[in-house]
Amino acid sequence: MGASISLDSKYRLVLNTEVECISINPSSSSAVTGGSSGGAHKKKHDHKRHRSDSESDSDGSGSGSGSGSDSERSGSGSDSGSESESDKTYTVKLTPEIIGYIRSYIRKNQFLDEFDLITEIELDKYEHAPGSALVFNSDSIVFMTNNHTLEAVGDWEYIEPEKPVVSSSKSKSKGGRGRDRDRRRDDNDDDDNDDDNDRKQYKTKEDDLPVNEIENILTEKFEEYNKTREFVIHESKNSFLVLLIKSVEIVKA
Numbered sequence: 001m002g003a004s005i006s007l008d009s010k011y012r013l014v015l016n017t018e019v020e021c022i023s024i025n026p027s028s029s030s031a032v033t034g035g036s037s038g039g040a041h042k043k044k045h046d047h048k049r050h051r052s053d054s055e056s057d058s059d060g061s062g063s064g065s066g067s068g069s070d071s072e073r074s075g076s077g078s079d080s081g082s083e084s085e086s087d088k089t090y091t092v093k094l095t096p097e098i099i100g101y102i103r104s105y106i107r108k109n110q111f112l113d114e115f116d117l118i119t120e121i122e123l124d125k126y127e128h129a130p131g132s133a134l135v136f137n138s139d140s141i142v143f144m145t146n147n148h149t150l151e152a153v154g155d156w157e158y159i160e161p162e163k164p165v166v167s168s169s170k171s172k173s174k175g176g177r178g179r180d181r182d183r184r185r186d187d188n189d190d191d192d193n194d195d196d197n198d199r200k201q202y203k204t205k206e207d208d209l210p211v212n213e214i215e216n217i218l219t220e221k222f223e224e225y226n227k228t229r230e231f232v233i234h235e236s237k238n239s240f241l242v243l244l245i246k247s248v249e250i251v252k253a
Contacts, residue, residue, distance in 0.1 A: 004208040005134070005156050010253035013119070013136065015150040015222070017143075018244045019098055022229070023088040025238075092241070094148055098234075102143050102243060105233040106150065114230065115141065115152070118221045121214065129202040131161030134209060150245070153253050158205035211250050218248040 005011075092098065105111055119136035138154035222245035225231065231243040 003211045005211060005214060005250075006252075007156055007158055007205065010153065010155055011136075012251050012253045013138075013150075013152040013154075013218070014249040014251060015152070016246045016249075017102075017148055017150055018246055019092050019094060019102070019233070020229075020242045020244060021090045021092045021239055022242065023090070023239045025087060094145075098241065099143065099145060101234040101241060105231070105243065106141050106143060111231065112141070114225070118225070119152075119218065121217055123203075126213075127203045128207075129161040129204075131159075132202075133159040134214070135159060156209075160205075215248050215250050219245075222246075222248065 094102075115138065116135075119138070121134045123132045123134055124130045135157050136152070136154055137157055138152045140154075141150060141152040143149075144151055226244045226246075229242045231245075232240050233243050234241040
């Protein structure tokens with residue numbers, strides 16, 4: 001509601017999921033073959049991240065060992081406008097087999113790297129200094145069978161912008177080393193004052209970071225991945241299964 005992110009608390013990111021089956025006509029050239037392109041940005045950051053592959057959750061069952069048939073179609077699955085007329089898109093029922101695919105997929109570095117990237121929010125668009133960011137350091141990510149959500153537990157970290165290098169362009173005095181030292185000290189004091197004045201126009205980590213705004217930002221970022229069907233959890237000859245993240249809720253752990 002009016003809550004703000006606390007940098008001293010543990011949080012759970014609750015991601016509401018859905019799985020789609022894309023059924024492909026063998027003669028179609030529009031088959032998608034992996035979950036790694038799709039226009040997603042691929043930059044990496046040094047400050048990220050320690051993770052756990054822990055798979056344990058209280059609900060516990062569902063192995064992905066089945067070689068099995070493609071997923072059951074649930075409901076009245078509608079065609080996707082972005083696919084060719086011969087390719088069909090259906091929302092599927094989450095069978096134990098499909099839950100196994102999800103659990104296997106979310107342990108892969110490919111997904112974990114993308115998750116790190118999505119949950120890093122550059123804050124310069126939100127009146128913070130250029131280079132500042134809010135990042136989610138996840139300890140574990142598990143799939144919950146009782147409500148079909150992904151739950152990531154971790155904490156938020158505010159990344160400060162790097163301080164720009166200040167170089168003095170004023171010429172040195174020819175009046176002796178002591179006088180030159182005084183001149184440099186005065187120059188540095190002026191630069192520091194200028195930096196302080198510049199910094200005052202930006203928000204800092206002391207300012208509120210509303211939870212609902214962060215939820216909306218993350219939901220929008222996941223929607224971009226949904227459009228490109230980035231998270232392919234399983235492929236067969238004539239179809240593939242895609243994990244979609246439909247919404248994000250942030251709650252204190």
